[in-house]
Amino acid sequence: MVQAEVANARILFYRTGVTEFIRFQGTATYLTNDSLEAAVNAALALERPLLVRGEPGTGKTLLAEAITEALGTELIHWPVKSTTRAQDGLYVYDTVQRLYDSRFGEGDVKDIRHYIKLGPLGRAFSSSKRVVLLIDEVDKADLEFPNDLLHELDRMRFVITETGDEVVAAQRPIVVITSNNEKELPDAFLRRCVFHFIDFPDQELMKRIVKVHHPAIDQSLVDQAVVTFYQLRDLPRLRKRPSTSELIDWISVLRRAGVGTERFVRELPFLGVLLKKEQDIETLATAKKNGGWKN
Template identity: 55%
Template sequence: MKFEGTASYVATDDLKLAVNAAVTLQRPLLVKGEPGTGKTLLAEQLAAAFSAPLITWHIKSTTKAHQGLYEYDAVGRLRDSQLNSERVNDVRNYIRQGKLWEAFTAPQRAILLIDEIDKADIEFPNDLLQELDRMEFFVYETGETVRAVQRPIIIITSNNEKELPDAFLRRCFFHYIAFPDRRTLERIIDVHYPGIAATLVSEALDIFFDIRKVPGLKKKPSTSELVDWIKLLMADSIGVELLRQRDPSKAIPPLAGALVKNEQDVMLLERLAFMSRREKR
């Protein structure tokens, strides 16, 4: 199984090498990068490329590792016992399978996405070490061991909100998705909008990179935001000439709400525009 990208996902050579190395080593692939660079989308496209089921575990700040294995509904069983329900006789009625259980017992090799692992508690990655390493876990309520029928391909994403433990990192193959260069962005835009005018793309990318270069910007616009912005430019028939003729002193490009996402950055661009106007007087 070799990942070569898909018709709807532009994968760099480095990313393809990383995916295939993780598959060969049978290690989880830990993917970091700026938000909007396609980390989550990678797992979706990998599932499409391999015709494999995708099992997604979205991590929140309250997520615990055991929830990925299974959860035991003790309260539900107690309630049923008070109602003299026959369900009480089988403890399996109160066990809800987690995402790892689903991936381990899938009828064919699955893609397991553990999305934004850095949102969870610092101990969360360490609590999964044995299960990800041995591909098995023990269910105490039933006394059974759940083993992976086929070792899933595991993609783990992180936005670098907190450092991950060394013991966890040792068990992963790591790849950082660098921000795409201009040529790669052109290919990404072409995938989303085939036949788009090259002049419009060129002008839009000039403005996009100018914004990203502004020093002190709190949140730089991402690849996904660029794609959204170009979609709006096309929908509102904002052509090349309007982009070229925009007043540089205004600093904010048309439909900038797709690119600039907080008031601090809007104020920063406005201050820069004000200083530019003063210098021209």
């Protein structure tokens, strides 16, 4: 068995005869745990979509970026909206542009291929290399979208109706699908995915995450900021709990403003980076007034 590192990313290739197995172990800027690595590696080995759920700000989108970095390939990002259809991911026929060109004499309106624009799925299928396809917030679309999506991923080919051209995937893309758990996904869709729920980091892991983004910051300030962050998240009746990305932003502001530990304890500044709802600010004020807050 031969083990080799690729580029500077922590991804290992294990070869036995002609069999190659890719093992993802995170990157220098994306920290993982055993369960997350196992889910990613299972999806890579089975060539199945990886469905990732978790609170907003827990690193679901960044996971796709980390896999892309580790593999040294390209990331194609497909943000899903409430009106998104699976067909939109394949291609769109830009009739508006063709009409405009026909009116003003621009472009070759006779060649309809000039007005066919590949969508994220189409670009992933037509790529000469294996790419990472991030389908972001799949639960925003209607209930038919997930099954239609997997149907296209299973076929790995489609025909452009307007031209008769067929696009056939040279390699199956690595598909990462994120969900904020806003609605239930169909069982048929879930059966064909590898699933992982990203737990919210505990305080020790959070300190490691912060250190990755702010390696030179005063550790005592980080310790106080992290403790305060978790105290805020534990406040009763908080409508929007602050996320990991918001903590990193908060510490960045504290650092740029030169806030030391004494001022931090005295003022607890820039809380608007963490608390985004008026009711949550009032909840904190009430907790302070009633003695339910210690900083």
